[in-house]
Amino acid sequence: MKLQSISEKGLLYFLLICLVILLSGCWDRNEVNDLALITAAGFDKFADDKIELTVLVFIPKGGGSNTQTMESSNGGASETLVRSAAGKTVADAMAKLQEKLPRKIFWGHTDVFIFHEELAKQGIAKHIDFIMRHPTLRERGQIFVSSQKAKKVLKLMPPLERDLSEVLKELSQHKLGLNITTKKLAQMLVGDSGDCALPWITILPPESKKNPNRTIAYSTGTAIFKRDKMIGIIDDSVTRGVLWLRNEILLGVITIKPPKTDGYISVNVLQAQAKLIPKIQNGKWTITLKSVSASDIVQNETNLDVSNPVVAKSLEPLLAREIEKRIKKARNQVQEEMKADIFGYAEAFHRKYPNIWNKEKYRWDEIFPDVELKFDTECHIRRQGLTS
Structure with a gap:
């Protein structure tokens, strides 16, 4: 039993020595x-x-x-x-x-x-x-x-x-x-x-x-x-x-002018999510931008009482129209004039209609400028700031 114990220890030491030899060390180090x-x-x-x-x-x-x-x-x-x-x-x-x-x-x-x-x-x-x-x-x-x-x-x-x-x-x-x-x-x-x-x-x-x-x-x-x-x-x-x-909006300030008032109201967009929903029907390619955003009022130049929930609610459609106005401007310049799909339309249609896409992808440069953009915009004003 004693000889067997010594033999086992010797084998253990031998294995440890072998492992040390295999260590690479710092031979290929690069000093700063x-x-x-x-x-x-x-x-x-x-x-x-x-x-x-x-x-x-x-x-x-x-x-x-x-x-x-x-x-x-x-x-x-x-x-x-x-x-x-x-x-x-x-x-x-x-x-x-x-x-x-x-x-x-x-x-x-x-x-x-x-x-x-x-x-x-x-x-x-x-x-x-x-x-x-x-x-x-x-x-x-x-x-x-x-x-x-x-x-x-x-x-x-x-x-x-x-x-x-x-x-x-x-x-x-x-x-x-x-x-x-x-x-x-x-x-x-x-x-x-x-x-x-x-x-x-x-x-x-x-x-x-x-x-x-x-x-x-x-x-x-x-x-x-x-x-x-x-x-x-x-x-x-x-x-x-x-x-x-592109669903990459994280921060931004949007300024609107309520009707029948003097001055502007600015809101700070805190949260925003957007999704492209493609549709092909009777050979017509359309895409709907469904967006949801939450904002805080950061400045009020008007005499409106924005602490009133009814007044704050009435501002949300104005925000939606202003957001859609910005998106339409981007669509007109990039899609209609430059004809460059940087929005991800192609990927959206490919995911939903893979069979149609594989047949029509070679004509995408012809199809893309005529893709109709629709909106489903939802805006929410969460807070009105400290001043009331």
């Missing part, structure tokens, strides 16, 4: 000081059909006493730098960019991608392929289209945030416009319609001419794409209608 942490990337058209890749590199504190920095808004040093390189493809440009950086490029912290308008009009699918295919790039990175060169946008020095990537990331979280990630964009490009939309940004004019870069880029509307090519722009007011159709 050896990495160029990319927080944002921009894509511009370059000469000779090349693409220019510009990156915003974040330098961690303690990354070295001789790190190259940019002047910040407070007169100190912002621990970021901008570098660019051109190539035949994004991957080729990245390889050339690596030659200009002493540290290894690391894409794991990239939160923002910016395409210049000129490049977006030529098509972005082949460039998105790099973003989706690279193993370390995030699928939740935000994508934008800029009216100015992406390189110029990335050189801005925001007054409040660390760098521009933080600014655009925070603005996207406000949900005041479209919030499109790389994953969502890829899904739209391979969707039933193949059309997509991206937030449209432009540089906010600086307050001081002495520091032209001390400002931010902000969203002013939406860039509309037919397949992967940009075909036009809609402003932020029309974008609000698009958000209702």
Whole structure:
């Protein structure tokens, strides 16, 4: 029994030694000081059909006493730098960019991608392929289209945030416009319609001419794409209608003017849900937007007593008409004029009528502009504010 116990212990020790040998340890570790942490990337058209890749590199504190920095808004040093390189493809440009950086490029912290308008009009699918295919790039990175060169946008020095990537990331979280990630964009490009939309940004004019870069880029509307090519722009007011159709409305203020009164009443939309209900009857394609919203009154310029439930109830149809007005404006510009299905009509018809869709999907570009939009809008005013 004693010999058997010793034998079992010996076998146990042998197995433990074998397991230790198989441990990988830290042989492939990457120290932070050896990495160029990319927080944002921009894509511009370059000469000779090349693409220019510009990156915003974040330098961690303690990354070295001789790190190259940019002047910040407070007169100190912002621990970021901008570098660019051109190539035949994004991957080729990245390889050339690596030659200009002493540290290894690391894409794991990239939160923002910016395409210049000129490049977006030529098509972005082949460039998105790099973003989706690279193993370390995030699928939740935000994508934008800029009216100015992406390189110029990335050189801005925001007054409040660390760098521009933080600014655009925070603005996207406000949900005041479209919030499109790389994953969502890829899904739209391979969707039933193949059309997509991206937030449209432009540089906010600086307050001081002495520091032209001390400002931010902000969203002013939406860039509309037919397949992967940009075909036009809609402003932020029309974008609000698009958000209702896409069931992406989270926050918003709606102002109405009650009849036979002076002044306006503004409400804050706190909750909203929308659903597309497709219908095909006698060869006619129609779609109904069923929406339900809840709002609070945030300002009352009129002499109406909004604390009276009857008065508050009378305002709800006015809200419904104002919401439908915004949606109709989006429908007229995007559906009738641009003929781009960024609302998700194709997916709605495909889900409900798969057999008909498989027969007619090749004619969708002809069918979509004539799809009739109907409304089933329900608005509720929950609270009237503190003042009564």
